[in-house]
Amino acid sequence: MNAPGTIRVLLVDNHPLVLEGLEALLKTYDHIEVVGTAGMARTGLELALRTRPDVVLMDINMPQLSGIDAIELFRESLPRTRILMLSMHDSREYISTSVLHGAAGYILKDVSTDEIVSAIEAVASGKTYFSSGVSEVLLEKRSNASPVPLTTREHDVLLLIAAGRSNRDIAQSLGISEATAETHRKKIKKKLGIATTAGLVRFAIDNGLTSPEADIPTTG
Template sequence: MNKTHPIKVLLVDNHPLVLDGLRALLETYPHIAVVGVARLAREGLEIAQSTLPAVVLMDINMPQINGIEAIELFKEQLPDTRILMLSMHDSREYISTSVMHGASGYILKDVSTDEIVSAIEAVATGKTYFSSGVADVLLERRTAENALPLTTREHDVLLLIAAGNSNRDIALALGISATTVETHRKNIKKKLNITSTAGLTRYAIENGLVSQSGPDTH
C-alpha cells in the first residue's frame, strides 16, 4: 500500500454526485487508485473484470440489482476482490445480510474521508471493517464475551470463519493444521448448536464478535 503499488478501488453508486465526490476525495490519497466508477452493479462488474480492483466500494440501494445481490456476483467472478459496503442505512438487517453475502466491511456515508480510506486499507489486507456507527448497531445485542462457551482458540477460529477464511487460511493464520481447524469448527458448531458456516457467521455478527478491523492474524 504505497505509491508504487496503490490500492486499486472501484466505486459503484447510482448517485453521480456521490461518485464524483468520492472519486475526487480518494484521488487526493497517493496510495489509492480509483480505477473506475459505475452507476449500476453490472456495469461495475464489467469494469472490475478488466481493471481487477482490490476493493469495490459499493452502495446498497441501486436499480436493477441492489448492492447486496451484487456482492455474490462480484465474489463469484472476482473472488480475490474485497467488497466494502458504503450506505446510509445502519439497520442490523442490512449489515448482517451484507456480511452474510460476502462483504468484508460496512461503513456509513456520513463518516469522514479518512475513515473511508482506513476501511479500504483494512479490507484490502484481508481484514474486516465496520464504521463506528455500524459497530454500535452490532453491539446492541452483544452477549458478554466471558459467557461464550468457547475456548480462546475456538473463539479465534470462529472470528476467522466469520471473516470468510477457509480451513487452510485459518490454519496458516493460527499456525495449526487444517485437520485441527476442522476439529475446532465441529466443536464450535456442536457447542453453539449451529449446523452451517453461514450460521456461525451470523452468530458472530449478531453477538458483536466481529471487530472493526477483524481478528489479529499476525
C-alpha cells in the same frame, strides 16, 4: 504499471454527486488508484472484469440490481476482489445480509474520508472492517441470542474479530499477547466448527452476541 502498495478501487453508486465526491477525495491519497466509477451494479461488474480492482466500494440501494444482490456476482466473477459496502443504512438486516453474501466490510456514508481509506486498506489486506456506528449495531444483543460454548475471554475475542480487529488490535484491547490472541482465535474456530474469519463474523451477527463484561472498542 501500478506503484507497489497501490490499492485499486472501483466505486459503484447511483448518485453522481457521491461518485464524483468520493473519486475526488480518494485521488488525494497517493496509495489509492480509482480505476473507475459506475452508477449501477451490473455496469460496475462489467467494469470490474476489465479493471480487476482490489476493492469495490459499493452502495446498497441501486436500480435494477441492489448492491447486496450484486455482492455474490462480484465474488463469483472476481474472487480476489474485496467488497466494501458504503451505505446510509445502519440496520442489522442490511449489515448481516451484506456479510452473509460475502462483503468484507460495511461503513456508513457519514464517516470521515480517513475512515473510508482505513476501511479500504483493511479489506484490501484481507481483514474485515465495520465503521463505529455499524459495530454498535453488529454487537447489539438480541433477545433470542443462542448460547455458545465459549469462555468469557473467547467471547470477547470473537466480538473483536466480528468488529474487524487484527490479532494485534485484539491483543492491545484485551492486554494479552498476539500469540495468545491467535490461540484464542483458533480455539474459537475449533469450538464452533468454523474454518474462516468471515464465518466467525457471520456467526456473531446471526447470534447477536455481546459481552457485558468487556468494553469492546469501536473501529476507527
